[in-house]
Amino acid sequence: MSALLALRDVSVDYGPVSAVRDVSLEVSEGEIFGLVGESGCGKTTLALAVMGLLPRSAQVQGGIDFQGEDVLALPEAARRRLRGDRISMVFQDPEAALDPAFAVGEQVAETIRAHRPVSGREARRRATQLLTEVGIPAAERRYGDPPHRLSGGMQQRVVIATALANEPALLVADEPTTALDVTIQAQILALIRDLRDRHRTTVILIAHDLGVVAQLCDRAGVLYAGQLVEVAAVERIFDAPEHPYTKALLAALPTRTHGRGSLPVAGGRVPDLADPPPGCRFAPRCPVRMDACERVPALTSREAGHVTACWHVEAEAAA
């Protein structure tokens, strides 16, 4: 598999706030890659950097290669042409993503016409086909409905249809099921996997819910306070996590196996990103912190395809 997307030392700052620091990773064609982390870890900032949707106040450094081309170097007009065409995005809240005054079918058709020289009739035909594909029953009849006539789950299907309108190479889905009920979430997760299987669309899934990542992703990267701390196949992330933060996240999930009220918790809290620790940003909370953690550890590998940025893990492996 070749890399469809490669981030090279990407950093994003909002004034004094260091939201993302030196993130490098590659996403292969046709895979579903999960970006996991808690609020403020930089996962949405990274997604917006890929999309070229960061606010002007953000300073971006590093390189983002999409299909071999550094999109950060592209002029705004070229980036706009990419968006909704070769790269598209699904947001958390479908109600905010759809225009409330505009028929849902038209919103899909408009996305097609914005990038393709097709007739109105052809766009409508294609939009109806897409609505059917994402599981809107009686799509022909639903075409003219405004978004508020649809349930949250159906609205998210419309958003996904819009994102798929021009058969993008990359779909960035930012918490696509977080606003949905659990039975509806299960359906949307199945839909995303099914669409990837049929079209080989590469998907970056941003999620805070480890269950969603385990269910949907092939590989995942874990972010903490703007640093990428671990990347591996999901089976490895869940069965053999290496980074102390990844371990802490997994251990904190409520289960029956832990006695009531005795979930293992990491003490402390996420650092202030305007004044982050100099080295590993998890160090102040880390149970296996050492002196070396004052310096930023690089992502290193002991097992093919599994990389971790942790001095302790390196020291253990060397011992």
Next chain:
Amino acid sequence: MSAAPALLEARGVTRDFRIGGGLLGRSATLRAVDGVDLDVRAGEVLTIVGESGSGKTTLGRCLLGLTRPTAGTVRFDGEEVGTAGRARTSFRRRVQPIFQNPYSSLDPRWPVARTVREPLDAFGVGTRPERDTRVGELLESVGLSQRHADSRPYELSGGQRQRVAIAAALALGPDLIVADEPVSALDVLVQAQILNLICELQRDLGVALVFITHDLAVVEHIADRVAVMYLGRIVEAGPADEVLTRPKHPYTRTLIDAIPQPDPRRRLEAAAVRGEIPSPLEPPAGCHFHPRCPRAIDVCRSDAPAMTEFGPGHVASCHVTAAELRTRGA
């Protein structure tokens, strides 16, 4: 376990809301809670689980006396909730809420100490210096230091705000806390800290806890008993272990199957869950779950199933599983 008298007793609790109906507008009735029977025993952790529109929040508000039932009664320690007089004052003291969003449930202008102190002042508990001491103890019991006492909510993290809300709920030494999604807005690590705190305090103080949530993983971790709601009705209730491992209502089964397990080797079947949650304005006839139910038969479309007892304290309302139980019993 079932011999213990109920601290709180809901019987046939129903709550309707009128929707629309402005000038010349057509109004509709939304039955948010529909004939709910529920007991909360002293010192237990009862979870109410359901998706949006299940009525779990409205039921919680009825239990707290914040919403008056359209029909049915809620009794606390034998006295009907919502009646005036001394019973009401005692109820206000002994039953306390914790809400989901600590951003909106705390007064933004008040320093933390004042929020925690307010219930003590309102009920004139002890002398002033005693109250000051008590506020310090309460803050400490939820893991906050004196340093936080003068902070205002905007200076605190979400987890710290929820700690303040918990301290305020504990101020009067309640017998019952009704917590509506108290950890849903929190990140995983903070959620674990707050869950631990709630469980520890519940155990140490022996306070009964009604914990309303959409998250079955949380139910599994904390609950003695669970009640599962769907479109205003309790469809299944019983000991949590029993309900989660041997569910008797197909909706409970569906809910369990739909949880995205944090285990890549146990992936969901795409077809496990079908259909949409119907609008609570037009719930399906008969069993509300029948349009989505893989096991529905004719009677499910017309008749609402009654509760059947499947084991000690384990009840569910399903025509199909009830019939199976009768066949086996016969």
